[in-house]
Amino acid sequence: MTYTLFYAPGAASLAVHWMLLELGVPFEARRVDLDAGEQRSATYLKLNPQGRVPTLVIDGAPVRESAALLMLLAERHPEAGFAPAPGDPLRARWMEQMVWLANGLLPPMRDWFYAEKDGDPAGAEAVRALARRRIEEALASLDAELADGRPYLLGETLTTVDFLALMLMRWSRNMPRPATGLPNLAPYIQRLRARPAFVETCRREGLTEWLNA
Numbered sequence: 306m307t308y309t310l311f312y313a314p315g316a317a318s319l320a321v322h323w324m325l326l327e328l329g330v331p332f333e334a335r336r337v338d339l340d341a342g343e344q345r346s347a348t349y350l351k352l353n354p355q356g357r358v359p360t361l362v363i364d365g366a367p368v369r370e371s372a373a374l375l376m377l378l379a380e381r382h383p384e385a386g387f388a389p390a391p392g393d394p395l396r397a398r399w400m401e402q403m404v405w406l407a408n409g410l411l412p413p414m415r416d417w418f419y420a421e422k423d424g425d426p427a428g429a430e431a432v433r434a435l436a437r438r439r440i441e442e443a444l445a446s447l448d449a450e451l452a453d454g455r456p457y458l459l460g461e462t463l464t465t466v467d468f469l470a471l472m473l474m475r476w477s478r479n480m481p482r483p484a485t486g487l488p489n490l491a492p493y494i495q496r497l498r499a500r501p502a503f504v505e506t507c508r509r510e511g512l513t514e515w516l517n518a
């Protein structure tokens with residue numbers, strides 16, 4: 306079993322990088338310089354035709370999409386318990402949350418950051434306004450889920466939902482209403498950011514913002 310993660314600091318690869326460290330499995334991490342356009346090099350496009358990170362090469366085969374990678378890693382390492390097993394009553398909610406984060410929160414985040422690049426710069430402000438509304442609604446809904454005092458989004462157990470959600474919450478740090486400003490998300494974020502594997506991920510990626518004091 307070999308893993309090679311193609312990542313960029315703080316990008317959609319962060320959740321996968323963090324999960325690999327939580328799992329404690331050996332892997333190689335290769336940085337992709339997005340500012341230099343390395344994601345569009347012929348070599349990288351062979352691994353990831355969309356020119357995006359993350360890509361995780363598993364035993365020689367490239368796999369893309371952060372949420373899919375988290376779910377796949379949970380399946381490959383069931384002993385870690387980062388996903389409810391088939392038949393577990395929480396399994397449906399886990400799938401629902403993973404797809405909703407990937408489908409409902411990640412796309413408006415992309416729109417917020419890439420409005421000019423992905424679309425017509427003349428319409429970027431309108432795209433960003435809609436993205437902001439969707440992001441704030443999604444963060445409010447995550448905040449409401451934690452209102453019963455549960456430590457993790459699925460309940461008592463840390464799962465891939467938390468890896469994906471925290472990465473997305475981190476992206477809100479310079480937005481008008483960051484996740485850290487919500488009453489139930491604030492302690493949740495503190496708790497997850499204290500995990501040694503998260504701290505180590507930030508150290509390896511050279512991230513100095515959004516750490517616990």
Ligand SMILES: N[C@@H](CCC(=O)N[C@@H](CS)C(=O)NCC(=O)O)C(=O)O
Pocket residue numbers: 315316317318339344356357358359369370371372411415
């Ligand atoms: N749906 C993808 C999104 C990946 C994505 O948009 N990655 C960004 C960084 S956060 C990227 O590679 N951007 C470089 C570019 O678009 O040129 C996933 O979840 O893996």
